[in-house]
Amino acid sequence: xxxxxxxxxxxxxxxxxxxxxxxxxxxxxxxxxxxxxxxxxxxxxxxxxxxxxxxxxxxxxxxxxxxxxxxxxxxxxxxxxxxxxxxxxxxxxxxxxxxxxxxxxxxxxxxxxxxxxxxxxxxxxxxxxxxxxxxxxxxxxxxxxxxxxxxxxxxxxxxxxxxxxxxxxxxxxxxxxxxxxxxxxxxxxxxxxxxxxxxxxxxxxxxxxxxxxxxxxxxxxxxxxxxxxxxxxxxxxxxxxxxxxxxxxxxxxxxxxxxxxxxxxxxxxxxxxxxxxxxx
Amino acid sequence: xxxxxxxxxxxxxxxxxxxxxxxxxxxxxxxxxxxxxxxxxxxxxxxxxxxxxxxxxxxxxxxxxxxxxxxxxxxxxxxxxxxxxxxxxxxxxxxxxxxxxxxxxxxxxxxxxxxxxxxxxxxxxxxxxxxxxxxxxxxxxxxxxxxxxxxxxxxxxxxxxxxxxxxxxxxxxxxxxxxxxxxxxxxxxxxxxxxxxxxxxxxxxxxxxxxxxxxxxxxxxxxxxxxxxxxxxxxxxxxxxxxxxxxxxxxxxxxxxxxxxxxxxxxxxxxxxxxxxxxxxxxxxxxxxxxxxxxxxxxxxxxxxxxxxxxxxxxxxxxxxxxxxxxxxxxxxxxxxxxxxxxxxxxxxxxxxxxxxxxxxxxxxxxxxxxxxxxxxxxxxxxxxxx
Numbered sequence: 143x144x145x146x147x148x149x150x151x152x153x154x155x156x157x158x159x160x161x162x163x164x165x166x167x168x169x170x171x172x173x174x175x176x177x178x179x180x181x182x183x184x185x186x187x188x189x190x191x192x193x194x195x196x197x198x199x200x201x202x203x204x205x206x207x208x209x210x211x212x213x214x215x216x217x218x219x220x221x222x223x224x225x226x227x228x229x230x231x232x233x234x235x236x237x238x239x240x241x242x243x244x245x246x247x248x249x250x251x252x253x254x255x256x257x258x259x260x261x262x263x264x265x266x267x268x269x270x271x272x273x274x275x276x277x278x279x280x281x282x283x284x285x286x287x288x289x290x291x292x293x294x295x296x297x298x299x300x301x302x303x304x305x306x307x308x309x310x311x312x313x314x315x316x317x318x319x320x321x322x323x324x325x326x327x328x329x330x331x332x333x334x335x336x337x338x339x340x341x342x343x344x345x346x347x348x349x350x351x352x353x354x355x356x357x358x359x360x361x362x363x364x365x366x367x368x369x370x371x372x373x374x375x376x377x378x379x380x381x382x383x384x385x386x387x388x389x390x391x392x393x394x395x396x397x398x399x400x401x402x403x404x405x406x407x408x409x410x411x412x413x414x415x416x417x418x419x420x421x422x
Numbered sequence: 423x424x425x426x427x428x429x430x431x432x433x434x435x436x437x438x439x440x441x442x443x444x445x446x447x448x449x450x451x452x453x454x455x456x457x458x459x460x461x462x463x464x465x466x467x468x469x470x471x472x473x474x475x476x477x478x479x480x481x482x483x484x485x486x487x488x489x490x491x492x493x494x495x496x497x498x499x500x501x502x503x504x505x506x507x508x509x510x511x512x513x514x515x516x517x518x519x520x521x522x523x524x525x526x527x528x529x530x531x532x533x534x535x536x537x538x539x540x541x542x543x544x545x546x547x548x549x550x551x552x553x554x555x556x557x558x559x560x561x562x563x564x565x566x567x568x569x570x571x572x573x574x575x576x577x578x579x580x581x582x583x584x585x586x587x588x589x590x591x592x593x594x595x596x597x598x599x600x601x602x603x604x605x606x607x608x609x610x611x612x613x614x615x616x617x618x619x620x621x622x623x624x625x626x627x628x629x630x631x632x633x634x635x636x637x638x639x640x641x642x643x644x645x646x647x648x649x650x651x652x653x654x655x656x657x658x659x660x661x662x663x664x665x666x667x668x669x670x671x672x673x674x675x676x677x678x679x680x681x682x683x684x685x686x687x688x689x690x691x692x693x694x695x696x697x698x699x700x701x702x703x704x705x706x707x708x709x710x711x712x713x714x715x716x717x718x719x720x721x722x723x724x725x726x727x728x729x730x731x732x733x734x735x736x737x738x739x740x741x742x743x744x745x746x747x748x749x750x751x752x753x754x755x756x757x758x759x760x761x762x763x764x765x766x767x768x769x770x771x772x773x774x775x776x777x778x779x780x781x782x783x784x785x786x787x788x789x790x791x792x793x794x795x796x797x798x799x800x801x802x803x804x805x806x807x808x809x
Contacts, residue, residue: 320507
């Protein structure tokens with residue numbers, strides 16, 4: 143190990159390092175520009191140079207002058223993302239536990255579920271919208287969009303559960319049964335607590351996939367926009383740095399969600415291994 | 423703390439268990455006495471764990487009946503059976519403290535927190551783990567985890583404790599210590615223990631009843647001494663490892679002894695009880711490794727034209743402390759092992775490559791039940807008669 147560190151780096155190092163530098167530039171460069179420009183001075187425009195620094199455009203989001211229906215869209219997206227997260231957790235955990243046993247048609251069922259990952263999202267949304275129309279139902283963010291987003295989050299949740307359950311030792315369940323647990327007690331007292339870090343991961347995925355979902359939502363949301371749809375609309379008709387302020391605020395919210403999830407996983411893991419150093 | 427759950431006698435009656443086309447256990451019957459310590463011993467895949475899991479209620483027999491204390495138990499839950507199982511990986515719940523792991527089954531039964539913790543602490547004291555009550559399983563060593571698993575299984579007051587390879591996760595030193603401890607706990611509690619293992623010495627060290635299994639069947643069920651000194655057939659003799667197995671055809675029978683000659687011309691005599699074997703029929707005999715003397719072959723190497731001896735070359739010499747294990751390779755390629763007491767060996771040491779004669783006495787030869795052991799069967803009746 144030490145020897146390879148001391149020797150000259152192979153040419154592949156420079157190739158991959160340059161590639162990674164480009165990757166970082168493409169991912170974080172534009173985002174950073176947007177975060178900086180959202181603090182544009184009151185007289186500034188959509189591009190550099192910065193004409194002073196202010197919170198003017200953040201105020202514009204919540205003030206009476208109203209830049210679109212940002213707070214309404216934000217509220218809807220937040221509620222929708224939480225509903226999607228809860229449904230994704232309940233359904234993928236149940237499905238993951240069920241798939242541990244081979245049952246008639248389990249292979250077919252699995253591929254049917256996974257297939258929605260490769261279907262073009264825009265057409266899934268279009269199909270759902272047309273279907274609702276045929277049935278004479280109104281399309282709404284809480285009905286048709288919810289269904290459309292679940293076609294996206296459930297297969298992800300199921301795949302994560304497969305990975306989580308692959309490492310789960312069934313002896314825990316047998317031990318619980320052996321000690322007198324009913325199937326329900328076994329699930330509540332043993333299986334779910336042990337799987338909890340993975341379940342939080344599924345919830346996080348469900349939340350973030352829904353929170354910034356666009357292709358499946360755009361044709362199924364009806365008259366009231368979710369946040370990504372609202373931002374999309376703003377890019378065509380808002381010409382102030384308030385647009386960038388929206389980007390900064392939504393990013394902060396995403397990071398808060400991820401932070402909460404990571405901290406809870408870390409707390410659970412720490413509680414299980416606390417003080418491993420003093421093993422005797 | 424004797425068990426209050428009644429009789430822990432286990433009767434397995436004509437039990438077969440199939441997984442798909444494969445029969446893991448075939449028409450097996452076995453009775454394990456109440457308060458006995460029984461070891462199910464065999465190589466992996468012989469069906470020993472399947473039997474344990476069927477007694478525990480984690481598998482259901484395809485056909486046959488299992489009775490505990492005289493009551494049929496197929497279809498009952500582990501708690502109704504009065505059994506408790508200790509899993510190979512211990513399966514301690516990683517999110518619960520040692521105390522809560524042990525108290526788990528009391529919690530399920532609705533015992534108050536104070537009550538169940540008090541009982542759990544008492545059991546932890548019994549296994550000398552009370553100091554670790556507040557730890558999590560991940561903070562314990564393998565041996566400590568095993569004690570906790572034992573306490574957790576015993577808190578249900580079972581009449582039968584089932585142990586699935588309980589010592590396999592421990593290092594050699596702990597393994598030896600814990601097996602003594604298991605035996606002590608079993609005596610103290612006065613309940614039936616069934617212990618699955620693939621280690622011969624572990625089985626004969628702890629068990630009252632050793633059940634040697636192969637391919638879903640019982641080869642021999644007897645007490646440890648009998649299994650070791652009087653194996654019923656060539657499989658048990660080879661598997662237990664303390665014996666050399668010879669086979670050949672019957673050359674003559676006289677005075678209650680048969681003279682057997684094998685394919686290389688080695689002849690040995692063995693006592694015949696009951697029916698006289700026909701001349702030319704096949705017989706197996708075993709000779710204990712520690713009842714053999716080995717000396718250098720002097721001059722002519724045809725010294726094996728004597729009965730109850732064979733010649734070969736020393737292939738390996740392993741010092742084992744109180745004895746020396748000498749592996750002799752015969753001209754046929756088969757191995758023959760002699761264990762020589764250390765001071766006897768060092769009086770006139772042998773070396774690898776030496777040509778030697780191994781001798782034994784006819785009274786140390788045990789006649790084995792003939793088995794259709796494929797390896798022996800294939801060697802067939804090619805025995806050349808030399809005498």
